[in-house]
Amino acid sequence: MKRLKVLFLAVILCTLVTVFNVKSQAAVIQKGIYIDNTDVSGMTQDEVRSMVESRVADRYDACLTLTSPTGFEVKVHPAELGMTWSNTDVAKQAASYGSKGNILERYKVAKDLQRNNVRYNIELNFDRDKLNAIIQDNLENFNQEAVDCEMTKSDQGIMIKQGTPGIVVDEQAALNDAINFLTSEWDGKDAVIELTSQVDEPKGSVEGLTQITDIIGSFTTEYKKSGAARSSNVANGCRLINGSTVYPGEQFSVLEHIAPFTTQNGYQLAGSYMNGLVVDTLGGGICQVSSTLYNAVLRAELQVDVRQNHSMIVDYVSPSGDAAIAESSGKDFKFTNDKDFPIYIEGYVTEDKEITFNIYGIEKRPANRQVSFESEVLERTVADYESIVPDAGKPIGYTSYTSSHAGIKARYIKVVTVDGVEQSREVINNSSYKMVPRTLVVGVGTSDPNAYNAMMEAVASGSIDQARATAGALAAQLAAQPVSEEPAGDP
Numbered sequence: 001m002k003r004l005k006v007l008f009l010a011v012i013l014c015t016l017v018t019v020f021n022v023k024s025q026a027a028v029i030q031k032g033i034y035i036d037n038t039d040v041s042g043m044t045q046d047e048v049r050s051m052v053e054s055r056v057a058d059r060y061d062a063c064l065t066l067t068s069p070t071g072f073e074v075k076v077h078p079a080e081l082g083m084t085w086s087n088t089d090v091a092k093q094a095a096s097y098g099s100k101g102n103i104l105e106r107y108k109v110a111k112d113l114q115r116n117n118v119r120y121n122i123e124l125n126f127d128r129d130k131l132n133a134i135i136q137d138n139l140e141n142f143n144q145e146a147v148d149c150e151m152t153k154s155d156q157g158i159m160i161k162q163g164t165p166g167i168v169v170d171e172q173a174a175l176n177d178a179i180n181f182l183t184s185e186w187d188g189k190d191a192v193i194e195l196t197s198q199v200d201e202p203k204g205s206v207e208g209l210t211q212i213t214d215i216i217g218s219f220t221t222e223y224k225k226s227g228a229a230r231s232s233n234v235a236n237g238c239r240l241i242n243g244s245t246v247y248p249g250e251q252f253s254v255l256e257h258i259a260p261f262t263t264q265n266g267y268q269l270a271g272s273y274m275n276g277l278v279v280d281t282l283g284g285g286i287c288q289v290s291s292t293l294y295n296a297v298l299r300a301e302l303q304v305d306v307r308q309n310h311s312m313i314v315d316y317v318s319p320s321g322d323a324a325i326a327e328s329s330g331k332d333f334k335f336t337n338d339k340d341f342p343i344y345i346e347g348y349v350t351e352d353k354e355i356t357f358n359i360y361g362i363e364k365r366p367a368n369r370q371v372s373f374e375s376e377v378l379e380r381t382v383a384d385y386e387s388i389v390p391d392a393g394k395p396i397g398y399t400s401y402t403s404s405h406a407g408i409k410a411r412y413i414k415v416v417t418v419d420g421v422e423q424s425r426e427v428i429n430n431s432s433y434k435m436v437p438r439t440l441v442v443g444v445g446t447s448d449p450n451a452y453n454a455m456m457e458a459v460a461s462g463s464i465d466q467a468r469a470t471a472g473a474l475a476a477q478l479a480a481q482p483v484s485e486e487p488a489g490d491p
Contacts, residue, residue, distance in 0.1 A: 033094050034119045040094055049091035056085045059188040068142040068195045069167050082127025090120050126182050132175050142169045149204030151245050151344050160209045163202025170196045203247045204342055212344050214363035217300025220356040221292045221316045230270035230285035235349045237289035242347035246337040254290045255332040273311050278402045287325050288316050290333045294323035296357040297335045306334040309431035312405040318375030319410035320431040374413045381407035383437035388459045388467050394443030396451050397475025399468055407435025440464045442471050
């Protein structure tokens with residue numbers, strides 16, 4: 001009996017040796033091995049590699065569509081996303097499966113494959129930076145801004161418009177989810193990838209804005225001496241700010257609301273400060289708009305973030321009560337609504353040249369508590385000389401006058417009283433304005449040496465009145481001179 005068992009075992013071993021020797025010689029992949037969803041049993045390593053290479057190449061031709069709930073689409077190809085094949089040895093892995101170990105170990109692997117298949121996947125990598133750049137370049141279209149609840153005040157009353165939700169791509173989640181889909185779920189065919197997005201809820205509500213009925217801060221300045229152009233600029237800047245709603249935690253930038261200073265945006269040439277002179281610029285006078293709003297904001301006791309004084313003193317507010325604006329240098333007035341309710345800014349001008357800003361909110365301060373502001377001048381320097389500046393870029397007869405400005409150091413003080421009794425006194429800002437003498441810029445550009453010398457002699461006199469008179473006389477003389485006629489002929 002023992003001899004029969006030994007003989008039977010020997011026969012089995014011989015059979016196994018024969019089987020595995022044949023398979024080894026043929027170098028084919030065992031049954032039960034898959035790459036992706038393809039059964040590669042019976043194939044050689046070279047055949048598998050050729051098949052996988054073909055499939056990877058086919059994937060480069062696929063069209064991938066990136067989209068968001070807005071419906072906007074961007075079509076890209078895998079090459080644009082930096083697709084590469086990472087496990088290039090997958091055919092070798094499939095071919096070598098179950099080829100190691102002794103005869104019994106390999107036999108066991110073969111039997112296991114009959115019950116549980118082994119699957120290898122084609123592994124791809126994608127360049128996150130390239131995909132992110134495509135998403136970033138198209139965010140404006142992938143996203144849809146929420147429309148906040150709007151409040152409008154007019155002679156007909158207060159109108160409130162309900163807001164609408166927006167759509168915002170969650171940039172990091174969208175990038176991660178898209179990469180995960182491409183590396184784990186994509187079958188290599190054309191596919192649509194919807195970028196992970198979230199709803200952007202609008203700010204405000206009809207119920208909340210209907211409570212905004214109290215004036216919590218107000219201020220008025222006048223510009224009766226201003227010419228038509230400056231008056232127009234003041235009215236235009238006021239119009240661009242009027243009707244603004246600022247929600248809790250939001251910062252308001254005056255420059256962002258009133259710029260750019262162009263004719264297309266409603267501005268005209270008018271006087272403004274530049275390098276100690278009054279020069280004509282588009283939007284001249286706009287600082288009266290920001291200064292008036294600044295004082296209304298202070299009285300509403302909102303948080304002031306950015307405020308700068310002018311280079312020279314202005315006459316429409318007290319020293320330190322101004323807030324300068326300059327697009328070229330980035331001067332801005334910014335404040336944050338640090339209340340727990342929205343505020344609404346109403347701005348208007350009147351026919352008798354006054355500008356007013358009212359800030360509406362919910363008055364929660366005690367009625368017996370009052371806030372006022374004092375301007376305290378700490379130092380004043382008055383110019384005791386005049387300045388005449390020749391400008392070769394302007395013709396003889398041109399003059400531009402800047403009145404004298406005292407050099408002033410001042411501070412703005414917030415005073416709080418309760419039932420008429422002072423409770424606190426706080427310095428809000430410190431300002432320094434430079435001293436500027438009476439200054440006259442005169443044009444000296446001319447081809448007439450006599451006129452030039454006469455004008456420079458007037459400049460040297462140091463008398464603004466004499467320089468003005470000389471400029472006027474020379475301009476009249478030059479205008480009266482006959483125009484010489486060139487003889488006809490070739491130039």
